[in-house]
Amino acid sequence: MGKHSAREPSVSRAEHEPYGARGLDEFSRSLALQRAADGELPEATSSNYRGKSSYAPYPMIYMREGDGAELTDVDGNTYLDFHCGVSSIINGHGPAAQRAAVKRQVDRGAYFATTYERELEAAELLNDMVPASDLTKFISTGTEGIMSALRLARAYTGKEKVLKFEGMYHGHTDYALVNVHPDVESLGTRSNPTRIPETTGVPRATMETVESIPWNDAALLEQKLERDGDEIAAVVTEAVMSNSGLLWPDDGYLADLRRLTREHDVLLILDEVVTGFRMGLQGAQGYFDVDPDLAVFGKAMANGYPCAALTGREDVMRFLEAGSDRATFMGTFSGNPLVVAAAHANLELLQETGESGYADLYERGERLTGGLREIIGDAGHDVFVPEFGGFFYVHFTDGESDPAEWREWRDLAPHTEEEPYERFASAMIGEGIFLPPKTGRINLMHAHTDAHIDEALEAAKEAITQV
Ligand SMILES: Cc1ncc(COP(=O)(O)O)c(C=O)c1O
Numbered sequence: 285m286g287k288h289s290a291r292e293p294s295v296s297r298a299e300h301e302p303y304g305a306r307g308l309d310e311f312s313r314s315l316a317l318q319r320a321a322d323g324e325l326p327e328a329t330s331s332n333y334r335g336k337s338s339y340a341p342y343p344m345i346y347m348r349e350g351d352g353a354e355l356t357d358v359d360g361n362t363y364l365d366f367h368c369g370v371s372s373i374i375n376g377h378g379p380a381a382q383r384a385a386v387k388r389q390v391d392r393g394a395y396f397a398t399t400y401e402r403e404l405e406a407a408e409l410l411n412d413m414v415p416a417s418d419l420t421k422f423i424s425t426g427t428e429g430i431m432s433a434l435r436l437a438r439a440y441t442g443k444e445k446v447l448k449f450e451g452m453y454h455g456h457t458d459y460a461l462v463n464v465h466p467d468v469e470s471l472g473t474r475s476n477p478t479r480i481p482e483t484t485g486v487p488r489a490t491m492e493t494v495e496s497i498p499w500n501d502a503a504l505l506e507q508k509l510e511r512d513g514d515e516i517a518a519v520v521t522e523a524v525m526s527n528s529g530l531l532w533p534d535d536g537y538l539a540d541l542r543r544l545t546r547e548h549d550v551l552l553i554l555d556e557v558v559t560g561f562r563m564g565l566q567g568a569q570g571y572f573d574v575d576p577d578l579a580v581f582g583k584a585m586a587n588g589y590p591c592a593a594l595t596g597r598e599d600v601m602r603f604l605e606a607g608s609d610r611a612t613f614m615g616t617f618s619g620n621p622l623v624v625a626a627a628h629a630n631l632e633l634l635q636e637t638g639e640s641g642y643a644d645l646y647e648r649g650e651r652l653t654g655g656l657r658e659i660i661g662d663a664g665h666d667v668f669v670p671e672f673g674g675f676f677y678v679h680f681t682d683g684e685s686d687p688a689e690w691r692e693w694r695d696l697a698p699h700t701e702e703e704p705y706e707r708f709a710s711a712m713i714g715e716g717i718f719l720p721p722k723t724g725r726i727n728l729m730h731a732h733t734d735a736h737i738d739e740a741l742e743a744a745k746e747a748i749t750q751v
Pocket residue numbers: 424425426427428430453454455456522526527555557558582583592
């Protein structure tokens with residue numbers, strides 16, 4: 285218990301009976317650890333994303349180890365992993381070459397306050413692989429990457445505001461936590477939406493520097509840039525909506541976005557934290573042939589290690605060099621040798637895997653999504669399973685609107701239902717298939733095999749009976 289805490293530790297929602305094959309008694313060590321952690325960490329862990337009720341009706345699951353596509357928790361339960369470290373695992377857990385690279389660096393030392401050869405090698409590799417990357421800076425998280433890209437855009441353009449889209453998550457800075465998953469009823473008009481903070485604590489003055497409109501509407505963007513383009517330094521977007529349902533851009537939308545931002549001297553920042561190295565070797569920019577000024581990578585780039593990258597066009601990135609009119613760029617741990625070793629080894633592995641390895645991964649993904657559509661649909665549910673390369677969503681829908689027509693957050697949010705998904709995911713976890721416990725990205729990795737897909741589909745047949 286924390287020294288100043290007078291409360292008894294609580295384990296919210298965890299006392300319910302699970303829906304899957306595994307009963308609560310099979311999670312007794314996890315449950316005991318959660319109770320203890322509740323007295324030591326707010327929300328009993330460091331990221332609320334994996335907080336107290338995340339896995340309800342199971343307790344928080346304390347994983348002990350991962351190997352390839354398999355996870356084992358502290359109670360000895362094993363799982364096939366399709367959560368993939370919140371999309372950060374692409375090459376399986378602990379591939380030998382990456383483990384060896386990190387161990388080598390551990391033996392040499394963690395950090396010397398200087399640069400080192402591997403940083404150069406990793407930057408060379410990344411700049412070679414990513415079409416729109418001339419220069420790279422390494423940081424620890426996607427959040428930092430987007431935060432730095434926004435500041436850089438302000439410094440470069442001399443303009444103060446940025447434009448993001450409704451339904452997009454770009455990390456947890458104040459600048460990004462506006463209209464992330466807003467209540468559609470409260471959003472106001474499409475051309476002049478209300479700014480809704482995702483959390484308390486975001487200063488109004490900061491929010492006022494963030495403009496937000498619906499995604500996938502080039503005419504609306506054009507109007508907005510014509511009206512306010514003189515004040516807008518950057519438009520930040522993902523190429524697909526990876527955090528709110530996986531909607532795809534309409535044909536030509538990203539090209540329009542690129543053209544319009546150029547016409548208005550606005551930088552285009554492509555958030556590739558999810559899509560990078562999950563959708564092929566060149567990310568979404570390669571797939572859609574879009575040419576951003578800046579792009580941010582993270583997650584799969586380092587296969588589970590906290591390393592991210594801000595990359596981009598040379599003349600913009602040079603604004604991160606020392607100089608009184610430039611944008612500063614710091615971080616004790618930015619480009620830390622341990623995580624850069626992990627990223628470098630992972631990128632080399634991905635190059636060896638090549639596009640043909642990704643094609644195999646997509647094929648396995650298509651078999652899984654096709655099977656899930658059939659199993660869930662045959663059980664009488666309305667389901668929408670969009671996919672993009674290495675990840676997909678399972679949406680249970682209300683059946684009152686055709687998902688093929690959904691273009692943006694305002695279309696999707698009112699027609700998707702959370703509870704059936706949570707029951708399904710919980711039942712799958714009970715069957716030994718580890719999925720995001722709340723509606724979110726379900727991921728593929730190169731360590732999955734055809735047999736793993738069969739196993740997941742067999743589990744789904746059982747799990748759907750619990751929904
Ligand atoms: C699209 C997108 N951008 C940025 C981030 C922030 O990255 P991080 O969690 O590494 O700070 C995330 C995290 O999920 C993300 O999904």
